[in-house]
Amino acid sequence: MKFSANLGFLWADRPLPEAIRAAKAAGFDAVECHWPYQESLPDIKAALDETQLPLLGLNTRRGDATKGEMGLSALPDRQGEARDAIDEALDWGAALGACNVHVMAGFAEGEEAEACFLENLRYAARQAASKDMTILIEPLNVYDAPGYFLSTTAQAAEIINQLNLPNVKLMFDCYHVQLSEGDICNRLSRLMRLIGHIQFAGVPARGRPDQGEINYDYIFSHIASLGYSTPLGAEYKPMGHTEDTLGWLVRRQ
Structure with a gap:
């Protein structure tokens, strides 16, 4: 089993290039991030080239973070901004060799929001195809993101199908x-x-995976039995120094 460090949470106190190098030193097989857009793209690229870690993905911009926005692509009155965010993420992803872009839907509901999301995903898929990239959509839980457009795997599967x-x-x-x-x-x-x-991540606190109610040893074995071999993304909040939370990874190396 291989693992990817999500640098939106792990080593989040460091600039992204330093976080990439830290992930390599810790033994991760890949990295991913949330929103790299305030950092230096050439410096990030240099760190990826130096470590030879693949970048699995990044997110489209949230929108206005000061207002708590979590994406734009299901907001009918924000389509222009949504597509700018999609283009930006794909451009950054292509420059950094990323595999995926997560298109964030945002807080919305109803048929108009669904139609808008579908239209923006079609646009994103067309743009991504020319860069040999994949578009991802992610359901967010109703406790951390109440009102987020996409909340269940069934809803996501229906959209994808x-x-x-x-x-x-x-x-x-x-x-x-x-x-x-x-x-x-x-x-x-x-x-x-x-x-x-x-x-x-661990449940319910979103901490390290060897704490909480989920037996990840069992889940990781199940994933392997299904033939899935892409690195799994460790997207948890370290609640301290990241290095102090990596016992679960060391045991699997």
Whole structure:
């Protein structure tokens, strides 16, 4: 089993190039990030080249973070901004060799929001295809992100199946799924053909994966049995120095 460090949370106190080097030193096989746009793209690229760590993905911009926004692509009155964010993320991803872009939906509901999200995902998929990249959508749990447009794997699967585009996939975050739906292993089995990336964290605190109610040794074995071999994304809040939380990784090396 291989693992990716999500640098939105791990080593978040360091500039992204330094965090990439720290992930390499810790033994991670890949990295991913949230929003790298305030940092130096050439410096990030240099760190990726130096460490030879693949960048699995990044997110489209949230929108106005000071207002708590969590994406724009399901907001009918923000389509121009949403597409600018998609283009930006794909440009950065292509320059950094990233595999995926997570298109964030935002806080919205109803048929108009769904139609807007579908239209923006079609646009994103077309743009991503020319860069050999995949678009990801991710359900967020109802406790951390109440009102987020996408909240369940069933809803995400319906959207992906309706689009029927080969480069639109599900980001399956075990933390979010456990809080909103549970039944992680059966859902992984049913949805594997739609999954483009898997993430994990301890539940309920979103801390390190060897603490909390989930037996990740069992889940990781189940994922391996399904033939999934892409690095799994460690997207948890260290609650201290990241290095002090990596016992779970050391035991698997």
